[in-house]
Amino acid sequence: xxxxxxxxxxxxxxxxxxxxxxxxxxxxxxxxxxxxxxxxxxxxxxxxxxxxxxxxxxxxxxxxxxxxxxxxxxxxxxxxxxxxxxxxxxxxxxxxxxxxxxxxxxxxxxxxxxxxxxxxxxxxxxxxxxxxxxxxxxxxxxxxxxxxxxxxxxxxxxxxxxxxxxxxxxxxxxxxxxxxxxxxxxxxxxxxxxxxxxxxxxxxxxxxxxxxxxxxxxxxxxxxxxxxxxxxxxxxxxxxxxxxxxxxxxxxxxxxxxxxxxxxxxxxxxxxxxxxxxxxxxxxxxxxxxxxxxxxxxxxxxxxxxxxxxxxxxxxxxxxxxxxxxxxxxxxxxxxxxxxxxxxxxxxxxxxxxxxxxxxxxxxxxxxxxxxxxxxxxxxxxxxxxxxxxxxxxxxxxxxxxxxxxxxxxxxxxxxxxxxxxxxxxxxxxxxxxxxxxxxxxxxxxxxxxxxxxxxxxxxxxxxxxxxxxxxxxxxxxxxxxxxx
RNA sequence: GCGGAAGUAGCUCAAUUGGUAGAGCGAUAGCCUUCCAAGCUAUAGGUUGCGAGUUCGAGACUCGUCUUCCGCUCCA
Numbered sequence: 001x002x003x004x005x006x007x008x009x010x011x012x013x014x015x016x017x018x019x020x021x022x023x024x025x026x027x028x029x030x031x032x033x034x035x036x037x038x039x040x041x042x043x044x045x046x047x048x049x050x051x052x053x054x055x056x057x058x059x060x061x062x063x064x065x066x067x068x069x070x071x072x073x074x075x076x077x078x079x080x081x082x083x084x085x086x087x088x089x090x091x092x093x094x095x096x097x098x099x100x101x102x103x104x105x106x107x108x109x110x111x112x113x114x115x116x117x118x119x120x121x122x123x124x125x126x127x128x129x130x131x132x133x134x135x136x137x138x139x140x141x142x143x144x145x146x147x148x149x150x151x152x153x154x155x156x157x158x159x160x161x162x163x164x165x166x167x168x169x170x171x172x173x174x175x176x177x178x179x180x181x182x183x184x185x186x187x188x189x190x191x192x193x194x195x196x197x198x199x200x201x202x203x204x205x206x207x208x209x210x211x212x213x214x215x216x217x218x219x220x221x222x223x224x225x226x227x228x229x230x231x232x233x234x235x236x237x238x239x240x241x242x243x244x245x246x247x248x249x250x251x252x253x254x255x256x257x258x259x260x261x262x263x264x265x266x267x268x269x270x271x272x273x274x275x276x277x278x279x280x281x282x283x284x285x286x287x288x289x290x291x292x293x294x295x296x297x298x299x300x301x302x303x304x305x306x307x308x309x310x311x312x313x314x315x316x317x318x319x320x321x322x323x324x325x326x327x328x329x330x331x332x333x334x335x336x337x338x339x340x341x342x343x344x345x346x347x348x349x350x351x352x353x354x355x356x357x358x359x360x361x362x363x364x365x366x367x368x369x370x371x372x373x374x375x376x377x378x379x380x381x382x383x384x385x386x387x388x389x390x391x392x393x394x395x396x397x398x399x400x401x402x403x404x405x406x407x408x409x410x411x412x413x414x415x416x417x418x419x420x421x422x423x424x425x426x427x428x429x430x431x432x433x434x435x436x437x438x439x440x441x442x443x444x445x446x447x448x449x450x451x452x453x454x455x456x457x458x459x460x461x462x463x464x465x466x467x468x469x470x471x472x473x474x475x476x477x478x479x480x481x482x483x484x485x
Numbered sequence: 486g487c488g489g490a491a492g493u494a495g496c497u498c499a500a501u502u503g504g505u506a507g508a509g510c511g512a513u514a515g516c517c518u519u520c521c522a523a524g525c526u527a528u529a530g531g532u533u534g535c536g537a538g539u540u541c542g543a544g545a546c547u548c549g550u551c552u553u554c555c556g557c558u559c560c561a
Contacts, residue, residue, distance in 0.1 A: 008554085016496070016511095028534070028552050080561080091486060091558095160486070167561080220560090231560075283561060372521095380522075400518050431521035438521095447520065459520070466521065 007297035042391035062211035067192025243344035268386030285312035383441030
């Protein structure tokens with residue numbers, strides 16, 4: 001069974017074998033940020049490619065886009081990110097409760113008012129507004145202390161300093177400082193799809209129901225980082241927003257709920273490691289929501305979210321942009337009349353690519369021990385990554401570094417690399433090289449030996465069961481392509 | 486954010502009461518040629534996380550700081 005110790009081993013293995021490095025490690029690292037190494041980038045790309053193919057190429061009514069990370073600031077006003085998550089916060093050190101500063105002071109003003117001290121309340125709020133406008137946090141804290149405002153839980157005034165709680169990363173657009181405007185790094189890719197809804201629908205002549213898919217980076221200023229790449233400040237999402245006729249959204253929600261779980265199983269994730277988790281408490285924009293959870297070494301956690309987002313987002317954008325986010329539906333209803341104009345409802349599927357990566361790595365990592373024929377114990381660390389996701393598909397190994405074997409191996413290498421990632425290695429004993437390939441998860445190894453010179457056959461070794469068979473040189477490419485289909 | 490623990494070579498760890506920083510594995514080059522790790526030779530790799538202090542002398546003691554891990558907290 002998986003456990004925490006195993007998880008530490010997985011993290012160490014990821015670094016040791018070029019999958020994941022802590023960001024900026026030579027400068028002591030950057031909290032909650034990680035880099036993908038030479039093997040990690042390939043695995044990540046392969047997962048992303050599988051998703052992209054399944055969501056666009058294999059679908060009749062879904063197209064992809066790639067929206068910019070920078071978006072007009074009003075986008076985040078519309079989505080609710082600006083108003084809800086960028087306020088000054090203060091913590092009470094005794095109760096460890098966190099408050100929005102404006103809520104805390106307003107609450108106190110209300111109490112004053114009830115006590116009939118209306119003038120004081122008004123003065124307090126006026127003072128607060130002017131200080132908030134100036135972002136004068138020390139003065140705001142002083143205001144809280146001088147008014148004797150205490151925590152409702154602990155009853156104490158043991159307050160931390162006031163800090164800005166920023167969900168979103170800010171930066172400046174415009175090369176001349178002073179004239180610059182604040183913009184945000186997107187906290188979710190979904191809004192790039194919503195703001196392009198009309199563009200795609202019109203230029204692609206899309207008919208409802210249809211979907212728009214996108215993969216890309218998103219950024220969140222989280223408070224703390226834990227659990228390796230499960231929660232990062234910079235992460236990659238794979239999202240698809242599916243636009244449907246109002247009233248049909250829950251049918252489509254059920255459809256995608258089932259489809260998405262099937263997809264995870266199709267890339268090799270065991271069904272018993274997956275489960276649904278229905279949301280009881282729904283976000284402000286949803287009328288149904290479910291997580292597909294994976295059993296990580298630290299427990300079942302969200303891998304993908306499927307949300308019925310109603311028409312919330314398009315309606316919000318219509319309100320702020322003054323552009324009609326409408327679709328004219330020519331299909332006939334039960335009375336034989338066209339459905340006509342409406343704002344489509346949206347069913348969202350949103351996977352964390354980094355989380356999926358971690359799921360694949362977690363399920364693949366195995367430490368194995370067994371008895372050899374002579375009675376001694378043998379062991380290996382193997383990454384049983386599904387072949388179609390593995391960074392390298394094939395390793396080509398000359399049995400010895402002489403007798404013309406490397407030359408044959410290199411010729412084969414040259415042919416293979418047109419079709420899939422191939423690794424070449426001639427140093428050390430053959431057993432050692434097999435172990436190295438096991439450790440990075442290469443599913444197949446072809447070994448060129450002396451017999452190859454006589455009959456043009458090689459051995460091909462299977463990573464998972466360590467068995468070998470002998471095949472003709474001409475069969476190698478076809479066999480690997482078949483295995484990674 | 487709070488509490489606890491830990492930072493020595495790429496990895497795992499040594500280094501006696503405070504007295505010259507080491508080993509194994511790994512890496513690199515060469516030898517050997519052997520189908521499942523651990524054959525031979527050589528080489529490289531360290532301001533002991535960082536900064537102060539105590540001391541004739543600090544990897545070790547004191548203080549500060551940074552990072553990581555564990556448990557709470559947070560995670561629309």
